[in-house]
Amino acid sequence: MRPLEGVRVLDFSTLVPGPLATLLLVDAGADVIKVERPGRGDEMRSYEPKAGPDSIGFALLNRGKRSITLDLKVPDAVERLMPLLRTTDVLVEQYRPGVMDRFGLGYKALAAINPGLIYCSITGYGQTGPKAKAAGHDLNFVADSGMLSLAAGADGAPVLPAVQVGDIGGGAYPAVVNILLALLERNRSGKGCHLDIAMAENLFAFQYWALGSAVAEGQGPRPGGELLTGGSPRYQIYRTADGRFIAAAPLEDKFWETFCTIIGLPEDLRDDGRDPAATLQAVAAAIASRDAAHWRAAFAGKDVCCSIVSTMQDAMADDHFTARGLFARGLVVEDGRTVPAVPTPIAASLRVDKADAGYPALGEANHLLDPPS
Numbered sequence: 001m002r003p004l005e006g007v008r009v010l011d012f013s014t015l016v017p018g019p020l021a022t023l024l025l026v027d028a029g030a031d032v033i034k035v036e037r038p039g040r041g042d043e044m045r046s047y048e049p050k051a052g053p054d055s056i057g058f059a060l061l062n063r064g065k066r067s068i069t070l071d072l073k074v075p076d077a078v079e080r081l082m083p084l085l086r087t088t089d090v091l092v093e094q095y096r097p098g099v100m101d102r103f104g105l106g107y108k109a110l111a112a113i114n115p116g117l118i119y120c121s122i123t124g125y126g127q128t129g130p131k132a133k134a135a136g137h138d139l140n141f142v143a144d145s146g147m148l149s150l151a152a153g154a155d156g157a158p159v160l161p162a163v164q165v166g167d168i169g170g171g172a173y174p175a176v177v178n179i180l181l182a183l184l185e186r187n188r189s190g191k192g193c194h195l196d197i198a199m200a201e202n203l204f205a206f207q208y209w210a211l212g213s214a215v216a217e218g219q220g221p222r223p224g225g226e227l228l229t230g231g232s233p234r235y236q237i238y239r240t241a242d243g244r245f246i247a248a249a250p251l252e253d254k255f256w257e258t259f260c261t262i263i264g265l266p267e268d269l270r271d272d273g274r275d276p277a278a279t280l281q282a283v284a285a286a287i288a289s290r291d292a293a294h295w296r297a298a299f300a301g302k303d304v305c306c307s308i309v310s311t312m313q314d315a316m317a318d319d320h321f322t323a324r325g326l327f328a329r330g331l332v333v334e335d336g337r338t339v340p341a342v343p344t345p346i347a348a349s350l351r352v353d354k355a356d357a358g359y360p361a362l363g364e365a366n367h368l369l370d371p372p373s
Contacts, residue, residue, distance in 0.1 A: 002029025003350055007183070010035060010084055011065070012093040012100070014042045016164055017122045017171030017199065019061040022092055024176045026064040027346040033084065033368065034062060034360060038069040041362040052334020059359045060342045063331050067360035068368055078104040080369045086114055090179055094122040094171075097132050107194040117192040118182040122171050126198030136200075141166030145203035150210060152223035169206060170199035227251075233272050233280035237309070244292035245309040248283075259304045263287065316340070332358045 004025055009032040011022045019042070022032045036042050042062075047055035070077055078085075085091075091110065093100055100106050100121075107119040124141055125131040131144075142148045142165060148158045178195045186192060204211060209228070214220045224230035234256055238246045250259040260270045263286040265279075272279040287295065292308050299306045310318065316327055327340035341357065 002352055004183075005029040007031070007089045008084075008087060009033065009090040009092065010081075010088045012091070012095070012105075013122065014094065015044050016061065016167040017175070018092045018094045019044070020168060020172035021120075021122070021175040021179070022065065023061055023063060023342065024172070024344050024346055025090070025179070027344045027351045029351070030090070032065040033365065034065050034067045035072075035081075036067055036069050036362060038071055038363070041067070041069065045362070051337070051339070054334065054359075056333065056339070059331060059333050059339075062359045063341055064357050065360050066365035066368070067362055068365050069363035070369065072103045072105070081105075082113075084368060085110055085117075088114065088117060089183070090118045090120065092120045092122065092175065092179075096135075097121075097123060097127045111192060111194075115191060116186055118179060118186065118195065119192065120175050120179055120182075120195040120197060122175055122197045122199065124166075124199050126201065127196045131200075138164045138166040138199075141170060141200040141203060144200050145170075145207070146210065146220065147203050147207055150207070150221060150223055150229055156223070158223075165206070166199045166203060170202035171197060174202045231276065233276060233283045236280065236283070238284050238287035240290065240292045240295060241288055242291040242293075246287055246292070246295055247307045247309055248287075249305040251305070255303055255305050258302055259306065262298050262302065262304065329353050330357070 007025070007030045009022055009025055009030050011018060011032050011034045013019055013022070019034075022030070022034075026032050034042070040046070042058060044058040044061065045054040047057050049056055051059045070080060085105075093105075101109070107117075107121075110117055110119065121127060123132070124136040125134060125144075136144075139148070139160070142161055143158075145166075147165070148161070151159045151161075153159050175195070175197045178197065182193050182195060210221045213226070221229055222231070226232075228235055230236065232251075234251050235249050238248055240246060248259065250256045256272075257270070259265075263283065265282060265286060269275075269279045269282045290298075295306070296308050315321065321327065326343045329341040329343070330338040331341040332338050
């Protein structure tokens, strides 16, 4: 049995934060029932690129779940959901504060009929505070938390994040951590609780060093000026002769000395504390003199903490990830193709892989709303 076998989750969330959180719960054995709007369903279904009638993104994030459709605004919505609400262990929602209360599905109302319910609300700014009801997306959360200011381009402007760190690192993952802690607490007390997951504030943990700098020095880290933001030649991205890039992170002296020897950096520039800009310029020139294949071979088997920057296709074909079976699990999409499933961070020893799992068609489990009398 998997750790969450027998745990029922009612998922009212859409797009990324909640669906990714409940995907992790699926992989740990939970039965996740997704509540969607009639006709359209989760907005993610309509995104591009498609995998049949739905987007590949929806398919990847909702593997192994079931779907019911219900208009939460109709008078009998709560009554139709009641059999599920009474037997649900975990409820996940990501409406703005107050919306579920207006539907009659707020925490206090549901705790009265299901005291053991763990009710997880994922929002941008939390259930309270001046910004509680403000609209926002991932970019707003990383901007408000100070994270966006830490990475800047050549012109000094912040760089768009390549991943949804607010939705995932600030929303989905903290939601799962707190749901599991709440389940443990319920085992002792028998009581459920309301979890207030605020994506923007959960990003501060990622910036512990920046927070420390702001407190200790009275100012935040400078983009392009600190050890991990581009101020050191030991933590940089360098362009190769063929237009590819090397992610170089030989921070410790033992790695740095080996790195300098391999690239042929002159002795007088190896003390990067004297003139970091001059050392960085010399390292960049050395790396730019040869192509990526040369550097891959030169760094192979050496402790230098250097990587050739991979494309997604490169990464999926990487021998290391292939050997660990990272993309071995399959997801069957609407047109019958099997594509690699999202490799969730649930340890293999805690999950039982379902070969070629699918994702739910809109409303395919509506029979759950009208159980036999």
